[in-house]
Amino acid sequence: MRCPFCGSAETKVIDSRFNEDSFSVKRRRECMACGARFNTLETSELSYPRVIKTDGSSEIFNETKVRRGVNRAFEKRKITTDQIDELLQKVLTKCSQYPSKEIPSSAIGEAIMSEIILVDQVAYLRFASVYLRFDNVNSFTKIIENLEKQPSPRMIKNQKKINIDE
């Protein structure tokens, strides 16, 4: 790791600490040549299965797409950036650990929904309404009824998939 100020390759780590989410390590370094101090952030690089879309075509896994979908669901909701990051990390880890080289896009959507519902029911509804593409009022009503039937958000986690086709 070269010094960003003078380009010297001689730097030493003077402090390391885990970020709160413990998914990354922040290191403080000092340049032996010019004495400048700077931080580096180390995160693990996840590898993902290829995404199989509903029309059968495939594409590479796109973290940004997942992030965008989640951010949209939580827009103007009471949630911190750290909480969103933590939720995203869980979803991404789940996807990277998917036991196949290919993952259906529906499995990604379900991974996201199963995490959002634990945090915020309104955000969950928003995400579900986009992801499941409600085409009529009845299916949306059904999702809401499913939510209301549950004594707590956590219970819904075990519900494998909400059927909106009935």
Ligand SMILES: [Zn+2]
């Ligand atoms: Zn330097």
